[in-house]
Amino acid sequence: MPDQHHTTEPFFRDIGRGTCGSVFELPGTAWAIKKGANVAAISNDYNLTNLAYNSYRKSLDIFANVDFLSSRRIPQVPRALFYDGPTSGWWTANLSRFPDADRTRGAVFNLTYIPPVLESTREALVDTFFQKSATTKRNVLCNPENRDCLVRLYLGKNSPSRRKYDSTDTLRNFPLYLDHARMLMSNLVIDIYAQEMAIGLAILHWHAQIDAHDTEFVIGSSGKPLWSGTFFPGHCSFRSPLTTCDGSVGNELWMLDYDKCTMVDLKASDCEIIKKYLVAVTGNDPYYPHPRLDDELWRIFRFMYLRASRAIIGSRQLGERVRSLPDVLIKQWEQWGDIDFESNDDDIFERVSSDNDEEEYVRVNMVERDSGSDEEDGDDDSEEDYISIEAYSDI
Numbered sequence: 001m002p003d004q005h006h007t008t009e010p011f012f013r014d015i016g017r018g019t020c021g022s023v024f025e026l027p028g029t030a031w032a033i034k035k036g037a038n039v040a041a042i043s044n045d046y047n048l049t050n051l052a053y054n055s056y057r058k059s060l061d062i063f064a065n066v067d068f069l070s071s072r073r074i075p076q077v078p079r080a081l082f083y084d085g086p087t088s089g090w091w092t093a094n095l096s097r098f099p100d101a102d103r104t105r106g107a108v109f110n111l112t113y114i115p116p117v118l119e120s121t122r123e124a125l126v127d128t129f130f131q132k133s134a135t136t137k138r139n140v141l142c143n144p145e146n147r148d149c150l151v152r153l154y155l156g157k158n159s160p161s162r163r164k165y166d167s168t169d170t171l172r173n174f175p176l177y178l179d180h181a182r183m184l185m186s187n188l189v190i191d192i193y194a195q196e197m198a199i200g201l202a203i204l205h206w207h208a209q210i211d212a213h214d215t216e217f218v219i220g221s222s223g224k225p226l227w228s229g230t231f232f233p234g235h236c237s238f239r240s241p242l243t244t245c246d247g248s249v250g251n252e253l254w255m256l257d258y259d260k261c262t263m264v265d266l267k268a269s270d271c272e273i274i275k276k277y278l279v280a281v282t283g284n285d286p287y288y289p290h291p292r293l294d295d296e297l298w299r300i301f302r303f304m305y306l307r308a309s310r311a312i313i314g315s316r317q318l319g320e321r322v323r324s325l326p327d328v329l330i331k332q333w334e335q336w337g338d339i340d341f342e343s344n345d346d347d348i349f350e351r352v353s354s355d356n357d358e359e360e361y362v363r364v365n366m367v368e369r370d371s372g373s374d375e376e377d378g379d380d381d382s383e384e385d386y387i388s389i390e391a392y393s394d395i
Helices: 039-064 090-097 119-129 134-142 178-184 187-208 270-283 295-315 325-343 355-371
Strands: 013-017 022-025 031-036 080-084 107-112 151-154 174-177 216-222 250-256
Touching (some): 031 039, 039 250, 119 134, 119 178, 174 178, 178 187, 270 325
Antiparallel strands (some): 013 022, 022 031, 080 107
């Protein structure tokens, strides 16, 4: 991270806090800073964020050659730059730019700034989920912290509470559960978000080869550049443009937070691979559709995850053994869903006594899979059943 030699540089502005660290805006730039005391976690986040970003970029090329996937939206992934540890000279020049409570050394890295959701979306959240009061609405929307609103999209769970929010509640990291999402979006838009989430998870599993443990899927926004990296002959002979952005800012789905993720060796045993992925997808916050909460939404998610996974595995020439694993994961995810739905518990492995029992759960199902029918499970769903991206709305 390049040193900032002038103490007159603008202060870093706090825009979000999590278990791993805090995020600060770099005013006037397209970058943010993530800072944390746990050096190992921040270092892991830095490295795996870039692994996910590189896989996202390469998957764009893969999907461009697959007719069914070429028009699909893919979750954005922030790019990470300039990691600095606690003993770096960067702190000498920049420690005073943090808020008073954050002026302790740790580990930091630059990453893409994720813009908040549109103002119209924030207003819709307040109108729908906060107390019906002009004072409450004004206080919430005028609170500067609430402008930094990212929405955590929980497609796998309905809201656990009917309580209306009040002016003491925050719009930061706002949890939008499935039943609440249906109050703001059409089923069509929710279905498209489920498809996009499925493609993102497939990229993390089969291209980046990370388990996506505790990775977040949030709605933010982003501008769409009109020109990028373009040289215009004769540029001195005409008026310079007002802007190189077309102004069509819209809400976007982002995948972020990789500090708790681990890499997965696809040369390991099938049981080990499936165990790591299954534990991560079922132990995360309920971003992904639940196999038994909404059958149609799960069918859409399942179909797109399998299609994207097969495209990636085929392009990387990972072989038939790996090609079979997404279907195995989906089957075991559905079996987990049956048990979870019946028990009304969020984590099946909380009802298992030990890691050995968890291993046994996966192993037994792998044996059942190997001894079962040789027919490919596959997805029987027709491509015509799925949605064109043109149906996407602002939220």
